[in-house]
Amino acid sequence: MMKIMMDNETALVKEILKELGASKEDQELVAEATVDADLKGFTSHGLGRFPQYLISIKAGTINLDENITIEKETPAMALINGNSGFGQAVSYKAMQIAIKKAKEMGIACVGVHNTNHFGVTGFYSDLALRENCIGLVIANTDPAIAPIGGKVPLIGTNPIALGIPSDSYITVDMATSVTARGKILESKRKGLDLPDGWALDANGNPTNDPEEALKGSILPFGGFKGYALSLLIEILTGPLVQAGYGHEVTGTASPDKNCTKGDLYIVIDPSKFGDFDEFKANTEDFISQVRSTGENIPVPGDLEVKRVKEAETNGISIDEKLYEQLKRICDDLNIDLDSYLEE
Template identity: 80%
Template sequence: MKIMKDNEIALVKEILKKLGASEEDSELVAEATIDADLKGFTSHGLGRFPQYLISIESGTINLKDNITIEKETPAIALINGNSGFGQAVAYKAMKLAVKKAKEVGIGCVGVHNSNHFGVTGFYSDIAVKEGVIGTVLANTDPAIAPFGASEALIGTNPIAIGIPSDSYIAVDMATSVTARGKILESKRKGLELPEGWALDKDGNPTTDPEAALEGSILAFGGFKGYALAFMIEILTGPLVNAEYGKGVTGTASPTKNCTKGDLYIAIDPSKFGSMEDFKAKTTDFCNQARAAGENVSIPGDLEVKKIANAEANGMEIDEKLYEQLKEICDDLDIDFDSYLEE
């Protein structure tokens, strides 16, 4: 069975509004959810949605959220998310960073006391749509062991960068070989992991999702990936008054208060020179890369293809996820099956 784009948006909004979320928050969560599924990050789309409902029931997501700007300069701000929806807090943070970038050239906004926000690239895309470069960093519950150790200490710590251009140029990736959400998704579907993804709690390689969740996920690229994850942990922990290392909870444990941090950076290319020149040179660089070989892709190409396919054919819902969402909808007197297609 599958669900089409508009139906997924409508379903998420109906569930959240019945639970008491505001119209604005319901819209933002729905848009972030479908963005993940359209791009193929299904572990962070509808498949992750039940986790948010557990957080709402546990009180770790505050339905009456409203951010507090604790510190601010023309280029910088520090936001307390007051335990609101991660998607709503992240949206407001990036919009503020964009505003500052357009005023002074760069905006850098740190966030603490928020929640899991879906895919990181949804927020760098917001900056791109406003004509500025967007960069987003975040930390998560411990998942990566320090290089040479076996106990998880550092998050999967994603980074996303989007470039305003005549085509879609973007990267959104975890600093681990895979996102924790894919481990959770494999566990839900009863699938083994590929070799080289994870270690068990004793530091041995494993393809068992349960053992991987109890152990650690490998950093991509060996020491280089670990080093990047390490640096992001500092930029999204101590820098923004959020937790770090073993102190981070709530991104993989929805019943615990979310203590992770985020950093949103927007840069206005027009403050460096002509925006038209920037776009022309960016396009020329992309063309040079494509000319290097017929199978060359640039960052963002794969997502464009996946979006087109998903919009045309819908997103698959596996049996376990169907059961989870059906139970949620039944409790809220929502006809889940009416949103689906065979």
């Protein structure tokens, strides 16, 4: 098993993108988001997902030249056309606009269409935390969840991330399915079976085979509750932001197709509701109450903090199949992959 340290992963991603003609800004943003995913343990959305972006670049579904276009705007909202740019770059810019507007208006909402897969949803809600704001991010994806009682996937795994600014790291980042599609893809790459209760095959039967799961559907988390939440997110990131929905959504799991998904970024400035330090103190007081109810009581965000510390110290693992994918990419670009890795 090979490993790569955080700084080397950043340098590797930037070097690959540079050779492919990406702008310096895009290199920085894609690298930061990719490493963030791996540090938090979302390896299915980090370097493991990176080869997908290169397929999109070669297919022309990621535009290396265009910048975002603000199509509609008020003091508290904006609708953005991503012009098929890197999802990471488009999303970063959308969140920065939402943060700026929230600091002026108290709350802001920015919708995005014509973008691309952006990695881990929580990376963007974290941007709000850095500015002492609450960040909420939702998105839709290629169909993966069949409606309750159905067999045909129609709804995406539709992630949601919510972060609360405080002295602790309080955040949740999850798919509305039992697992993200990226983890199914990662299991397929590694040749691993899926746990029970994750997916159905094309005939609606339970399956542990990732190949069959990708032909079938992923189950929503929590039965009807997860299904309902995923369905509503589909509307908020499809019709609302003038993006694709249902069968129209492509590009998040099919990198050679134009990406038609949508995103929604909501930011709240707590200081507009009252004294920010008081808000933060009360939040920490509540977290203390939660932890005092037993031994080792977890709070959303604890696991990510632990994973980041471990990954920063020990590096990020690269399995054999991913190594082979990256080796082919680097060899084509005359990049010495092994110089970035450690045994």
